[in-house]
Every structure is written in structure tokens, then in C-alpha cells.
Amino acid sequence: MTELIKNSNISVDCVVFGYDTNTKSLNLLLIKRYLESETDHKVLVDDYVLTGYHIYEHEKLDDAATRVLKELTGLTNQYKKQFKAFGDPDRLRNEKDILWIDNEKFNFRTVTIAYYFLVKTEDVDLTHNKNQAEWFSIHQLPELGFDHKKIILEAYEDLKTKCLAEPIIFELLPNKFTINDVQDVYESILDIEIDNRNFRRKLINKKYIIPLDEKQIGVSKKPAQLYMFSKDVYDKMYEKNYLINI
Known part of the structure; x- marks a missing residue:
């Protein structure tokens, strides 16, 4: 069995687009990011982020993205596209991000490879989702952590272009x-x-x-x-x- 060794400098982030046939709306699946201080339980971080994770050393990027999607939604074999790498040295330097990273003990200098997936919202059961995942309208996004707003907007622009070029x-x-x-x-x-x-x-x-x-x-x-x-x-x-x- 391959030992799971995490690469602390490379991650994948997954933009999960879901279409709701009832509301006829394009939605985005986000997870809750919440952190309290250990001393007085003051809320330090309370927002939403994309689902992502550092890759394992033995993993291909596509396999890592598929793994992240499966852990989030239980789905496999969905349409996916790798659309851009985000590697600005300051991409994780917001005050809340620093608090979060310090708590989670991962690397500030992380390059993320961004993917987007297309799913039907009805195929995703969020009843017992351990990440407190929620669907949000692409036009009514909550407060976002890291540089995930930038990633989402670039994914959305790519999706709009792609849907006119391919079915x-x-x-x-x-x-x-x-x-x-x-x-x-x-x-x-x-x-x-x-x-x-x-x-x-x-x-x-x-x-x-x-x-x-x-x-x-x-x-x-x-x-x-x-x-x-x-x-x-x-x-x-x-x-x-x-x-x-x-």
C-alpha cells in the first residue's frame, strides 16, 4: 500500500458548478470555514471556501481533483476541466487566512491548480455532509476566504466561453x-x-x-x-x- 505523503506546496481547488432544474439556476458548492479562539471562543473566521486539498506525492493532478470531488459529493466521472494555476506569493496572506493557516499548519506558499466540475444539484446529497457544504447562486455568493472569489470568477468566465464552443x-x-x-x-x-x-x-x-x-x-x-x-x-x-x- 502506497504511503500517503502530502505535498505541502501544491494543492487542487475544485469549483463545483451545479444546475438546479427546479429554480433554473446555476449554483456553486462551497464549504464552511469556521474558527474560534481557544481562550474566549471569539469567532476568528466565519466564511466559505472552495473544496481543495494538497496533493499526495504519488498522485496525478487530475486524480487529486477527482478524489476531492468524490469526498465532497460522492460523485465520480463528472465533467471536469483544469483551467488555471494560481501561484501569487500573497494569495493566502489575508488576515483571516493567516489565522486559518496557522491553525491548520499548512504552507503559506501553496500553488493551487484549479478545476471546475459540472454536476446536477439533485445528484448531490448534502444531508450528512461533514464539510457543511451548501449551494449558493453564482450571483449571490457569501463572504469567501483565500483568493477563492478570483478563482470562482475566472472559472465562471471560462465556463461561459466553453459552453459556446462545446456541448x-x-x-x-x-x-x-x-x-x-x-x-x-x-x-x-x-x-x-x-x-x-x-x-x-x-x-x-x-x-x-x-x-x-x-x-x-x-x-x-x-x-x-x-x-x-x-x-x-x-x-x-x-x-x-x-x-x-x-
């Missing part, structure tokens, strides 16, 4: 969906309103959007046509500079 939004949808479902995801990520008729026309003409001989069930309004995304068809027609024109 990654289907990672956030059920296997069978309506055209409105797809539009809702795009609108939540891009924070824009999309013309419904124009979007519908463009989407149903995509060969990788397969119409099914099924309609919604259990809805009060007129049931809509269901579709599925075919990765096989998309891969066959993919071109290097292909953009998803919405």
Missing part, C-alpha cells in the same frame, strides 16, 4: 429534455435572455439533437416534445472551430 451544457440536463430545458441552462450560465423561437429553430436543426417519440409526462400544461443529445453524432461532425450559435 458541455448537456452534462447538466437529464438524458431526455425539452428545448426549453436547454434554453434555460444557457440562460442561467450566460445570464442573458434568448429569443425563444430563434433558439428553437437553430437547436432542432442540429443533427446531434435527436427527437424522441416521447413527450413530457406529469405536467399541467401541454406536454412538450422530448429530445436527447447524441455524443456520437456530435463527435463525428465536430470541427476544430465549431461554435454553438445560440
Whole structure:
């Protein structure tokens, strides 16, 4: 069995984006960071951070990020992207960060490799989460520790660009969906309103959007046509500079 030796200078931080089909909103999974003084129990740190951890010496970066996600959510095989390294010498020098680091006994000079993941919020059970994890709207984030606001904003910008270049939004949808479902995801990520008729026309003409001989069930309004995304068809027609024109 490999001995788990931690590399105290390199960590991974995971930006976990989750789409909520009920509220039609893009959310972010954060964990509580809380610290009291040992003498008088004065609150020293009370905010939220991304989930991250130092890598083990034997680990590949991708494996470390996958491990962190599994420990947080129980999920594996989710879409993930390594998007940037953050190595400013002063990135962990905020007053609260210094208190936290001193308590946790880890290295101030830590370079973190940032990843983002795409999950469905309904797939994550937070009932007994040991890290006090919570979902927050990407547009209503709480007070954040370390340089995690910067990491989150850069991940979000990368996600917005990526969703126009690759069909990654289907990672956030059920296997069978309506055209409105797809539009809702795009609108939540891009924070824009999309013309419904124009979007519908463009989407149903995509060969990788397969119409099914099924309609919604259990809805009060007129049931809509269901579709599925075919990765096989998309891969066959993919071109290097292909953009998803919405």
C-alpha cells in the first residue's frame, strides 16, 4: 500500500458548478470555514471556501481533483476541466487566512491548480455532509476566504466561453429534455435572455439533437416534445472551430 505523503506546496481547488432544474439556476458548492479562539471562543473566521486539498506525492493532478470531488459529493466521472494555476506569493496572506493557516499548519506558499466540475444539484446529497457544504447562486455568493472569489470568477468566465464552443451544457440536463430545458441552462450560465423561437429553430436543426417519440409526462400544461443529445453524432461532425450559435 502506497504511503500517503502530502505535498505541502501544491494543492487542487475544485469549483463545483451545479444546475438546479427546479429554480433554473446555476449554483456553486462551497464549504464552511469556521474558527474560534481557544481562550474566549471569539469567532476568528466565519466564511466559505472552495473544496481543495494538497496533493499526495504519488498522485496525478487530475486524480487529486477527482478524489476531492468524490469526498465532497460522492460523485465520480463528472465533467471536469483544469483551467488555471494560481501561484501569487500573497494569495493566502489575508488576515483571516493567516489565522486559518496557522491553525491548520499548512504552507503559506501553496500553488493551487484549479478545476471546475459540472454536476446536477439533485445528484448531490448534502444531508450528512461533514464539510457543511451548501449551494449558493453564482450571483449571490457569501463572504469567501483565500483568493477563492478570483478563482470562482475566472472559472465562471471560462465556463461561459466553453459552453459556446462545446456541448458541455448537456452534462447538466437529464438524458431526455425539452428545448426549453436547454434554453434555460444557457440562460442561467450566460445570464442573458434568448429569443425563444430563434433558439428553437437553430437547436432542432442540429443533427446531434435527436427527437424522441416521447413527450413530457406529469405536467399541467401541454406536454412538450422530448429530445436527447447524441455524443456520437456530435463527435463525428465536430470541427476544430465549431461554435454553438445560440
